[in-house]
Every structure is written in C-alpha cells, then in structure tokens.
Amino acid sequence: MDPHEHPSGFAVPEEFNLLCMLFNIGVIKPEKSLTTKEISERIRMEVSAIESFLPKLIQEGYIMVSKTDFTDKYYVTPEGIRKVLSIYS
Amino acid sequence: MKILMLTWEFPPRIVGGVARHCFGLAQALAQRGHEIYVITLEFPGAPAYEDMDGVKVYRAAIELGHPNFLTWVLLFNHFMEKLAARLCHKVKPDVIHAHDWLVSPSAISLKQYLNTPLILTVHSTEVGRAQGLHGPDSFTIDGFEWWATYEARRVIVTSEAMKNEVAGHFNLSRDKIETIPNAVDFERFEVSVDRQMIRRKYIAPHEKMVLFTGRLTPQKGVEYLIQAVPLILKRNPEAKIVIVGEGWLRDGLQNLARSIRCQDKVFFTGFLSERDLEEIMVSSDVLVVPSIYEPFGIVALEGMAAGAPVVASRTGGLAEVIEHGQTGILVYPRDPESIAWGVSQVLSNQNYAQQLVKNSKDKLRKNFGWNAVAEKTIKLYEEVLKG
Numbered sequence: 500m501d502p503h504e505h506p507s508g509f510a511v512p513e514e515f516n517l518l519c520m521l522f523n524i525g526v527i528k529p530e531k532s533l534t535t536k537e538i539s540e541r542i543r544m545e546v547s548a549i550e551s552f553l554p555k556l557i558q559e560g561y562i563m564v565s566k567t568d569f570t571d572k573y574y575v576t577p578e579g580i581r582k583v584l585s586i587y588s
Numbered sequence: 589m590k591i592l593m594l595t596w597e598f599p600p601r602i603v604g605g606v607a608r609h610c611f612g613l614a615q616a617l618a619q620r621g622h623e624i625y626v627i628t629l630e631f632p633g634a635p636a637y638e639d640m641d642g643v644k645v646y647r648a649a650i651e652l653g654h655p656n657f658l659t660w661v662l663l664f665n666h667f668m669e670k671l672a673a674r675l676c677h678k679v680k681p682d683v684i685h686a687h688d689w690l691v692s693p694s695a696i697s698l699k700q701y702l703n704t705p706l707i708l709t710v711h712s713t714e715v716g717r718a719q720g721l722h723g724p725d726s727f728t729i730d731g732f733e734w735w736a737t738y739e740a741r742r743v744i745v746t747s748e749a750m751k752n753e754v755a756g757h758f759n760l761s762r763d764k765i766e767t768i769p770n771a772v773d774f775e776r777f778e779v780s781v782d783r784q785m786i787r788r789k790y791i792a793p794h795e796k797m798v799l800f801t802g803r804l805t806p807q808k809g810v811e812y813l814i815q816a817v818p819l820i821l822k823r824n825p826e827a828k829i830v831i832v833g834e835g836w837l838r839d840g841l842q843n844l845a846r847s848i849r850c851q852d853k854v855f856f857t858g859f860l861s862e863r864d865l866e867e868i869m870v871s872s873d874v875l876v877v878p879s880i881y882e883p884f885g886i887v888a889l890e891g892m893a894a895g896a897p898v899v900a901s902r903t904g905g906l907a908e909v910i911e912h913g914q915t916g917i918l919v920y921p922r923d924p925e926s927i928a929w930g931v932s933q934v935l936s937n938q939n940y941a942q943q944l945v946k947n948s949k950d951k952l953r954k955n956f957g958w959n960a961v962a963e964k965t966i967k968l969y970e971e972v973l974k975g
Contacts, residue, residue, distance in 0.1 A: 509840040523660040525653030584603040585835035
C-alpha cells in the first residue's frame with residue numbers, strides 16, 4: 500500500500516505528515532518555532548521537501564511564520580493542532 | 589470522593605466527543621460535591637492550572653517531543669504522570685478514571701504507584717476507528733487498548749454496541765463492562781439567536797441548511813453525504829450542505845465535491861468555536877450523521893438538543909440513541925441513496941420534522957442528561973471501592 504494511502508482509499512496529504520511531525524516534536528508556540536534547517540535535523544526530512552510543503556500549510560492557517568532579524572521560523576497554530584489531533588482521536 | 593481524571597482532550601483542546609464528555613462528566617461530579625482533578629495536556633492560550641466550574645484542571649507541558657507518533661504518546665504520558673505524581677503528594681485520589689488508550693501508560697503506572705483502582709472509559713477502539721488493524725502502529729494501539737482494559741478494575745462504554753465490541757475484541761468478561769451512555773448539556777442549546785442572521789453566514793435566504801458537524805475523517809462517512817448531494821438536490825433543489833469541522837480528509841472531500849460538480853452546494857466552514865457551533869446547530873434544517881463507525885455519536889444528542897431533526901446511520905450507538913421514525917431517521921451506512929432519502933423525508937415534510945424534534949427533546953430529557961450519567965458513574969465508583 501502507498502505509505503500515504505489510508506485504508507479508506509483516501510490519500511493522506513503529503514504535507515500533513517510534516518504537520519504531524521512538527522506537532523509531535525512540540526513546535527506549537529512562537530517561542531518553540533524552528534527554522535527549516537532545524538526542522539530538517541529534528542525530523543530527518545529534506546529541507547527542499549519541507550520548503551515545498553510549508554506554503555500550503557501556512558496558507559491554510561495551520562502553520563505560522565515567526566519572523567526574526569535573520570531567518571524565518573515556523574510553528575503549528577491551534578488550528579493546525581486540531582487538524583493533527585483529528586487523525587489521532 | 590476524590591477522583592483523578594486523565595484525558596488527553598479537555599477544553600479548549602477539543603477534537604472529538606471525548607473533550608465534551610470529560611468536561612460534562614467532571615462538571616456534573618463536581619456539582620455533587622466530589623473533588624475532581626483533571627490531568628490533561630497543554631494547549632496554546634490555556635493556563636497550566638485553572639478551576640473550571642469547580643473542576644481542578646492541570647495541563648501538562650510536553651517538555652520533550654519526537655516525530656514518531658507512538659514515541660510522542662509515551663513522552664506525553666511521562667509528563668502527565670510526573671504532574672499527577674506531584675499532585676498526589678498532596679491529594680490521595682480514591683479512584684483514577686482514564687479516558688481511552690492514549691493516557692493508558694500513565695494511568696496504569698499511577699494505579700500501581702498509588703495503589704488506587706483504575707476505571708477506564710473506552711470511547712472507541714482502533715479496530716473500529718480504522719475498520720481493521722492495517723499496520724504496525726494499529727497493532728500497537730490495539731495492544732495498548734487491550735492492556736488498559738486488562739488493568740482497569742471496571743471498563744465503561746457508552747453503548748451496548750461498544751459493549752459487544754469491547755467484550756468480543758478484547759475477550760473481556762461482560763461483567764467487567766458497564767454501559768453508561770453519553771449525555772448532553774441542554775442549556776448550551778437553549779440560546780437565543782437571530783436564526784436568519786446565522787443562516788445568512790452560510791446559505792442564501794431561499795436555501796435549506798443540511799448540516800454535518802464532526803471530525804473530517806473516514807470514520808465519519810462525510811464522503812457518502814457528499815456523494816448523496818446530487819440525489820438530495822434532485823428531491824430538494826433548495827438544499828445546501830454545510831460541513832463544520834476539521835480533519836486530514838478535508839482536501840479529499842473538497843476534491844470529491846468538485847469531481848461530482850457540486851462544490852457550489854457544499855460549504856466547508858472549518859473549525860467553529862463552541863458558541864458558533866451551538867448557533868449553527870440551532871439554525872439548521874437537518875443534521876446528518878453519516879458515520880460508518882460511531883461508538884455513541886454525541887453529535888446526534890447535540891442536534892436533538894438544538895432542535896434539529898437528525899438523520900443518522902444505523903450503526904453502533906446511533907442506532908440506540910435514535911428511534912427510527914420517532915426521534916430521528918436512521919439510514920443505511922455507506923449508502924448515498926439512503927442518506928438522500930432520509931434528508932428528503934425531513935426537508936419535504938415540515939410537520940413530520942417538527943414531530944421528530946418534539947419526540948427527541950422529550951427522550952433526551954428523560955435519558956441523556958449529565959445528572960443521570962454522573963449518578964451511574966458514582967455508583968460504579970462506589971462498587972469498585974467496596975471491592
């Protein structure tokens with residue numbers, strides 16, 4: 500079975516796995532936000548893959564960007580948390 | 589009595605029915621003078637400790653994370669257990685009441701450490717949610733569920749269907765399982781709203797609101813409701829389907845609506861606040877609960893309390909909550925034609941719809957209030973303490 504395919508036959512969106520892992524590592528507050536490089540190290544996913552998934556998650560309000568002087572950092576919003584919990588509940 | 593309640597969902601961390609159940613039960617127990625200590629998980633904006641209507645709520649911060657889901661579950665259990673252990677230096681609970689497998693590692697440890705009886709409420713099972721055990725994670729979760737039912741002195745389920753499922757799947761003695769149904773807070777839905785104003789947010793003035801509310805996951809059967817849309821529209825062209833809730837399936841459902849060219853007749857609201865949810869339920873024309881697996885279906889009770897005629901799948905607890913043709917309409921699960929028929933029965937016959945609502949409100953007040961649930965739960969605690 501395709502790793503992204505659910506037994507129901509619906510495909511779990513690829514960016515959803517990133518959202519779940521960000522939640523699981525606790526990136527759920529601005530003060531815990533991480534850069535794409537830090538995320539890559541923590542969840543062992545290519546930076547390029549992370550960067551390809553982030554825009555949709557940000558657009559849908561599941562991820563927020565925390566701007567700093569040097570780089571952008573990312574964290575999961577309450578809406579993103581609820582989205583993740585829907586698969587676990 | 590001092591009760592330590594463990595749950596990974598508690599308001600404002602609301603995903604499914606578990607948070608509402610735990611809050612309703614905790615509140616009802618506290619109102620009877622029992623001391624309720626809830627250990628749950630942190631949520632952005634929620635304090636680490638608060639007193640909610642007499643319920644003492646402690647939220648554990650998850651200080652360590654891990655990308656793997658099951659490792660993360662063990663980690664958050666560790667932090668819940670630490671928090672509970674600190675609390676129990678000051679307070680010795682008489683009973684530990686855990687909700688679902690997610691908190692079972694900490695609940696089992698605390699049971700041993702405190703030498704206190706453990707009660708477990710099984711809100712659903714992995715084999716039911718996933719409609720089978722499809723991979724290593726599913727088998728592991730199933731194992732946790734079995735272990736928790738084994739360790740618990742008594743197991744609570746919310747319907748006879750769940751009693752059969754839990755007894756059969758975990759090979760558990762039926763004597764160990766107690767059925768205590770879910771309940772609803774009627775007052776929540778006795779809100780005074782400008783119904784027309786609420787409806788205008790989601791539908792045009794001439795349209796009728798066919799409402800779904802719940803998690804957007806395969807278990808909830810929303811795909812069958814969407815497949816039913818062309819059939820519903822044939823019978824009731826003025827119908828519009830409003831889908832409230834979040835979930836990983838949202839993209840797939842939106843694609844499905846587009847693929848059958850009914851996207852203009854299906855509106856996805858996303859997550860709504862409790863207040864907005866109450867208002868939309870009160871303002872809807874029919875509530876559809878098309879689940880393929882539903883241990884209880886608290887949303888059906890909420891719809892009934894809100895005065896919405898309910899059309900629900902004949903599955904699990906729903907078939908026990910709703911009396912077909914009297915307090916709602918039961919349709920076949922996974923069957924768009926049957927769903928469309930049920931919706932049409934309500935939308936096409938206003939008097940019939942009103943009779944269903946009246947009957948269901950009467951039934952609710954008799955059987956599904958938190959007072960009754962609290963009394964039954966206390967009785968069970970007392971039985972356990974007597975040994």
